Amino acid sequence: MTEKVHVCSEKQLKEDGWKVVRGGKHGIAVIHHENSVYAIDNRCPHLGFPLHMGSTCDGILTCHWHHARFDLKSGGTLDPWADDVPTYPVEISDGDIWITPEPIDKQTVAKLKKRLRDGLEQNISLVIAKAVVGLVEAGVNPIEIAKTGVEFGTKHRWNGWRSGLTILTAMTNVLPYLDKTGKILALYQGLVHVARESAGMGTRFLLDPLPLNEKTATPEFSQLAKWYRNNVEVRDVQGAERVLLTALKLEATTEQLSDMMMTAITDHFYMNIGHILDFHNKAFEMLGHLEHEHQEYVLTSLLPELANASRSEESHSWQAPVNLVTPLQNAFKVLEGIEFSQISADAGSSPSGLDEKKLVDQLLRDDPIQTIDQLLQALQNGTSPVRLAQLVALAAAERVARFHVQNEFRDWDTVLHTFTHAHAVHQSLKRSMTPELVRAIFHSAMSIYLDRFLNIPSARRPVAEKATEKAQEAKVFLDVLDKQQQTDEAAKWVVNYLANGGDKAEFFNIFGHALLRENAEFHTFQMYEAALMEHQLWEKEDSKIATQAQETMVIAATRYLAAHAPTSRDTSHTAKIAIRLHRGEKLFEE
Structure with missing residues (x-):
């Protein structure tokens, strides 16, 4: 049991107005106000200013730093941006004030x-x-x-x-x-x-699934999948939602749900410049983390975007001067008759005898029809779609790694979209493998082709300098990104760091801090995560292409981040304030 602490006489406190005694983490302010005595934590929960320096009026204590207001009795704040302040029991015995330094309402x-x-x-x-x-x-x-x-x-x-x-x-x-x-x-x-x-976007209410009872014949999942596909085709989001919720009520498996939803969105090419497939993949990844809790809300949240999603086969760039639509549609008919290999390449040696480096080079060339033919041939010869998607993601990363700063700045996002789409396809194929989803490999490949002019001129790939005895500390990377226009300099620093034996695990941690301190926009978060995930998969292999692929992922992510840094960093500043407050630091002092 916590021992009581003597404060002073009630007479003395009435004369002084307040007194701070030991207790809690930051001391306890005992305050005399309107013939009553109150004990509260002496640290404003907003930003840590001493509350005994505040003022009291009508039962309210106001902190003088940012004017947060607190009810002296309960410690509750009137301002939602501040937190409630802990209060402590007070006893008055024989004219002396005692407190119990154990908060009445503990943090849980x-x-x-x-x-x-x-x-x-x-x-x-x-x-x-x-x-x-x-x-x-x-x-x-x-x-x-x-x-x-x-x-x-x-x-x-x-x-x-x-x-x-x-x-x-x-x-x-x-x-x-x-x-x-x-x-x-x-x-x-x-x-x-x-x-x-x-903020301000309104609450989303779910529709009901289709009626299911013992007297009504339950629809087969294949029928539901067909209905869902048709609803997405005509942009009927509400119809698609009821079908999806019905499939969930019938306890469809994750693989079935993924097949149904991915089929519908890959009926069209590179929807919303790749975002639609990426969002779907991320939703399924999150459900994996949550062990499939909240499926109804997570999966139906993907549907509103489909109502107005762009479909690239309708755009001019996919039809002229080279018609990409017809060759792709012809290739997709062939896909339906292929029995896909489940075996992924090991250590860079494809079971199908595919020359992987040659295929990556082809993906970067100005010959889309030949690219389609080679992708199709690779699948026919037994290359796993998962491995093929991994190679396409590598080629897409090469576009980012070679992006020249003479391009318009906004075109960084163009090559980024292709890479994150290719990464999402790669990840999605691990969950399920259908001819319909395999089509997305070809969508990524054609987007890589359409991005070719963004590598003209092509940025030079940095070459490591002569090895030194010891690599610089990874945290030096943060200093490199404190200046603007360090795109190529940052890439060169990273290549040298790794060539000189720098610790990769520490680098990716520091890279994460470099990203998370910025007011990064959406795409920069995507770039870091996709490059890191692809890098880790290549790191499991011991081959020449795997070694180069790992370097490509690092260079691509580094150049992209460097091009978008530094920012004002006020978002992360708020988090650092919270960390410092938790440590008990005094923000109001030098």
Whole structure:
């Protein structure tokens, strides 16, 4: 039992107005106000200013730093951007004041989770940051923290899944490669983007599934899949939602759901410049983290984007001066008769005898019809679609790695879209492999072809200088990105770092910090996550192409980040304030 602490006489406190005594983490302010005595934590929960320096009026204590207001009795704040302040029991005996230095209302994980939801609902970054810091430091599984954002973001944005939830998923994917502070920043950035994107966007209400009862014949899944496909074709989002919810009620498997949904979106080419397939892949990745909780809201959140999604086969660039649509449609008819190999290449040696480097080179050439033929031939000869998608993703990364700064700045996003689409195809094919989804490999390949002019001129691939005795520390990378226009310089630094034996694990952690300190836009988060995931898969192999592929992923991600840094960094500054407050630092002092 916590021992009581003597404060002073009631007479003395009435004369002085307040007194600070030891207790809690920051001292306890005992305040005499309107003939009553109150004890509260002496640290403003907003930004840590000493509350005994505030003022009291009509039962309210106001902090003088940012004017946060607190009820002296309960410690509750009147301002949603501040937190409640802990209060302590007070006793007056024989004219002396005693307090028990044990808060009346202790901080718990449940309260931190509620505070995180408050921050998401009110779109208050500091509240989100404090909750994330508290939850991580309390040992809560980061997936549980991300789940709160998924629950909120899929329900409270009427037009569904978009960049915020994609960023949250990408940052959840990279958590194993980050230190504790990196994990906090990654979760915070993802959750902040969900909150910002959902602000004022209205609540999304689910429709009902189709009626199912003992007297009604239950539709076969194949019939539901056909209905779903037809609804997406005519942009009937509500019809698609009822069919999807019916499939979920009938307990369709993840593979069945993926096949049904991916088939519908790959009926059209490179929808919404690749975002639609990427969003679908990320939703299924998040469901994997959540062990398939919240399927109804997560999967139906993908549908609103389909109503107005662009379809690239309708665009001029896919039809002229070279008609890509007809050759692709002809190739897709052939796909239906191929029995796909489930065997992926090992150590760069394809079971089908495919010259993988030659295929990657072909993907980067100005001959799309030949590319289509070679991809088709590779599948016919037994190359696994998963491996083929991995090679296409490598070629797409080459476009980013070779992107020349003489191009318009916005065209960084053009090559980025192709790479993240190719990565999403690669990841999706691991879940299920159908002729319909395999079509997306060809969509990526044609987008790589259409991006060819962005490598004219082609940026030179950095070459490592003569090896030194010891690589620089990975954190030096942060200094490199403190200046603008370090695109090629940053790539050269990374190549030298790795050539001189730099630790890759530490580099990817530092790279994560370099990203997470910026006010990064959506695509930069995508770039880091996709390049890291592709790199890790290539790292499992010991071959010449695997070695080059790993370097390509690092160069592509580095050049992209360097081109988009530095920013004002105010978003991460908020998270760092929350971390410092948790440590007990005094922000109001030098």
